[in-house]
Amino acid sequence: MLNAIDKQVLKEVADLEGIPKGAYNIRKNGKLLGREVSANINIETNEKGNGIIIDIKPGTVNESVHIPVILSQAGLHDTVYNTFIVGEGSDVTIIAGCGIHCGGKESEGHSGIHEFQIKADAKVKYVEKHIAIGDGTGRRILNPTTKVFMAENAQMEMELTQLGGVDEAKRFNEAHIGAGSVLLITERVMTDGDQVAESRNEIELVGTDSKTNIVSRSVIKGNSTQDFYVNLTALAKSYGHIECDAIIMDNGSNQTIPALRALHPDAEMTHEASIGKIANDQLMKLMTLGLDYDAAVNRIIQGFLR
Amino acid sequence: MLNAIDKQVLKEVADLEGIPKGAYNIRKNGKLLGREVSANINIETNEKGNGIIIDIKPGTVNESVHIPVILSQAGLHDTVYNTFIVGEGSDVTIIAGCGIHCGGKESEGHSGIHEFQIKADAKVKYVEKHIAIGDGTGRRILNPTTKVFMAENAQMEMELTQLGGVDEAKRFNEAHIGAGSVLLITERVMTDGDQVAESRNEIELVGTDSKTNIVSRSVIKGNSTQDFYVNLTALAKSYGHIECDAIIMDNGSNQTIPALRALHPDAEMTHEASIGKIANDQLMKLMTLGLDYDAAVNRIIQGFLR
Numbered sequence: 280m281l282n283a284i285d286k287q288v289l290k291e292v293a294d295l296e297g298i299p300k301g302a303y304n305i306r307k308n309g310k311l312l313g314r315e316v317s318a319n320i321n322i323e324t325n326e327k328g329n330g331i332i333i334d335i336k337p338g339t340v341n342e343s344v345h346i347p348v349i350l351s352q353a354g355l356h357d358t359v360y361n362t363f364i365v366g367e368g369s370d371v372t373i374i375a376g377c378g379i380h381c382g383g384k385e386s387e388g389h390s391g392i393h394e395f396q397i398k399a400d401a402k403v404k405y406v407e408k409h410i411a412i413g414d415g416t417g418r419r420i421l422n423p424t425t426k427v428f429m430a431e432n433a434q435m436e437m438e439l440t441q442l443g444g445v446d447e448a449k450r451f452n453e454a455h456i457g458a459g460s461v462l463l464i465t466e467r468v469m470t471d472g473d474q475v476a477e478s479r480n481e482i483e484l485v486g487t488d489s490k491t492n493i494v495s496r497s498v499i500k501g502n503s504t505q506d507f508y509v510n511l512t513a514l515a516k517s518y519g520h521i522e523c524d525a526i527i528m529d530n531g532s533n534q535t536i537p538a539l540r541a542l543h544p545d546a547e548m549t550h551e552a553s554i555g556k557i558a559n560d561q562l563m564k565l566m567t568l569g570l571d572y573d574a575a576v577n578r579i580i581q582g583f584l585r
Numbered sequence: 586m587l588n589a590i591d592k593q594v595l596k597e598v599a600d601l602e603g604i605p606k607g608a609y610n611i612r613k614n615g616k617l618l619g620r621e622v623s624a625n626i627n628i629e630t631n632e633k634g635n636g637i638i639i640d641i642k643p644g645t646v647n648e649s650v651h652i653p654v655i656l657s658q659a660g661l662h663d664t665v666y667n668t669f670i671v672g673e674g675s676d677v678t679i680i681a682g683c684g685i686h687c688g689g690k691e692s693e694g695h696s697g698i699h700e701f702q703i704k705a706d707a708k709v710k711y712v713e714k715h716i717a718i719g720d721g722t723g724r725r726i727l728n729p730t731t732k733v734f735m736a737e738n739a740q741m742e743m744e745l746t747q748l749g750g751v752d753e754a755k756r757f758n759e760a761h762i763g764a765g766s767v768l769l770i771t772e773r774v775m776t777d778g779d780q781v782a783e784s785r786n787e788i789e790l791v792g793t794d795s796k797t798n799i800v801s802r803s804v805i806k807g808n809s810t811q812d813f814y815v816n817l818t819a820l821a822k823s824y825g826h827i828e829c830d831a832i833i834m835d836n837g838s839n840q841t842i843p844a845l846r847a848l849h850p851d852a853e854m855t856h857e858a859s860i861g862k863i864a865n866d867q868l869m870k871l872m873t874l875g876l877d878y879d880a881a882v883n884r885i886i887q888g889f890l891r
Contacts, residue, residue: 525847527847527850527852528850529850530850531850532847532848532849532850533845533846533847534844534845534846534847534848535844535845535847535854535856536842536843536844536845537842537843537856537858538840538841538842539839539840539841539842539858539860540839540840541831541833541838541839541840541841541860541861542838542840543838544833544834544835544836544837544838544862545862546833546860546861547860547861547862548841548858548859548860548861549857549858549859549860549861550841550843550856550857550858550859551855551856551857551858552843552845552854552855552856552857553854553855553856554845554847554852554853554854554855555847555852555853555854555855556850556851556853
């Protein structure tokens with residue numbers, strides 16, 4: 280069922296050697312390649328047939344769902360609408376991600392629109408990795424959207440990673456955080472060549488004592504550009520922190536535009552940003568330890584993106 | 586020539602007891618109240634008659650110019666266009682500022698549009714204070730604009746202060762910073778009641794090794810709102826730092842929206858923001874030292890705005 284390219288892609292986006300354990304849904308070139316449900320996690324195609332509904336029973340703990348997407352068909356632009364219903368008090372890991380293998384001149388693209396309904400006291404770890412590989416010259420395009428609705432006392436940790444090969448990425452994250460809930464977002468993006476990546480984030484601290492921490496780490500090589508926007512709005516007694524760090528290499532450029540909107544008198548918001556080249560003293564230190572220039576740069580970038 | 590109200594206003598906006606030393610131009614209710622030039626600093630009315638040109642000779646050092654504005658006429662909305670030409674290698678202090686005394690029901694407003702042409706190696710300290718006093722109920726409106734054009738290796742320090750009584754303020758600062766030049770902006774704004782203050786800043790790091798440091802300190806009392814925008818664009822090897830801190834009291838609200846645009850690979854930009862109430866432990870410390878609650882709050886705010 281999986282060919283060599285599929286296996287390579289799955290390994291890259293989901294760290295999978297073949298078919299995953301537990302519930303999964305593998306989509307390839309716009310079609311279902313394989314699906315498995317578990318006693319607590321149901322997966323079914325939605326009414327419109329343009330996506331899946333992942334329904335996680337209340338109280339499901341220590342289970343995972345894999346929903347990787349493989350794209351290897353020249354000219355295909357695939358859009359999928361997935362809904363995740365994470366039941367009360369559950370504690371699950373969701374591993375998504377899209378791998379493009381491009382072998383020709385035509386562009387290939389995937390837009391995954393993911394909606395999360397996270398019920399009270401639920402805990403979700405969401406891991407999403409995007410890569411593109413292959414010798415083709417066609418543009419590889421990934422436009423992910425996530426919409427998160429968190430009830431009370433829920434926790435969500437989002438790890439969003441795009442480490443190479445993607446020519447165009449337009450991310451959009453939207454979140455509404457209920458009372459006592461916590462949302463952590465960590466985005467890591469590395470671009471090179473003429474790649475362009477944009478990330479827009481609309482985050483609302485809606486409930487009392489809601490919290491968020493948004494971390495963006497960008498490495499910008501070649502002539503690539505990365506733009507990062509956050510619109511963080513506090514409508515309640517709440518706490519929000521944004522941290523945006525970008526390393527510019529070669530001829531890269533970056534725009535970092537956070538908006539902190541404290542619309543409630545008990546809102547507390549902080550932000551830190553740092554954009555620039557790798558510090559020379561950091562490089563020197565590693566080089567005096569015996570690394571050559573490229574190895575030292577590489578070591579610093581690996582640490583920065585970890 | 587100065588009545589009691591004039592003297593009170595001059596004291597508040599320019600720390601002056603009567604007529605200043607050195608060059609000055611005092612404007613009252615849209616008209617010239619007094620002017621003095623010096624050997625090195627010329628002041629004349631511009632061609633259109635809607636402002637003044639302050640021409641500072643190259644090499645002028647340790648001199649100051651006072652250009653306060655007094656507004657005490659109900660219903661008057663005064664707009665003035667002033668141009669400052671700061672000659673090469675000079676080192677001067679410019680003290681501007683507008684004081685409104687409002688005694689009636691009608692609104693009063695002043696819009697000072699100030700353009701600075703700062704020549705190579707010049708050094709300028711620009712101090713601008715805005716206040717409004719008086720028992721009247723009319724709205725007091727101040728909309729200052731500053732446009733700064735800095736040649737090479739110049740320095741400018743701007744201290745912009747609005748500590749009370751102003752109902753509406755829309756500030757716009759624009760700056761273009763040449764090679765080796767440094768611009769420091771410190772803005773301190775305290776609002777109360779239903780006051781509204783907005784500050785928009787468009788700062789361009791144009792020349793190699795240009796630098797800027799932009800500090801905003803906001804205290805937001807009552808139902809007042811303050812919004813702070815910076816658009817910092819780096820077009821060269823340059824360094825920019827933005828620091829925005831806001832203390833929210835009572836029912837105040839704040840939006841802080843910095844944009845860091847690193848459009849040159851050797852740009853280095855950093856930002857820090859912090860919005861929130863006064864930390865409880867800070868208050869406690871002062872109160873255990875014998876201050877009551879209000880005195881402790883006041884002490885913290887004074888320190889924050891210093």
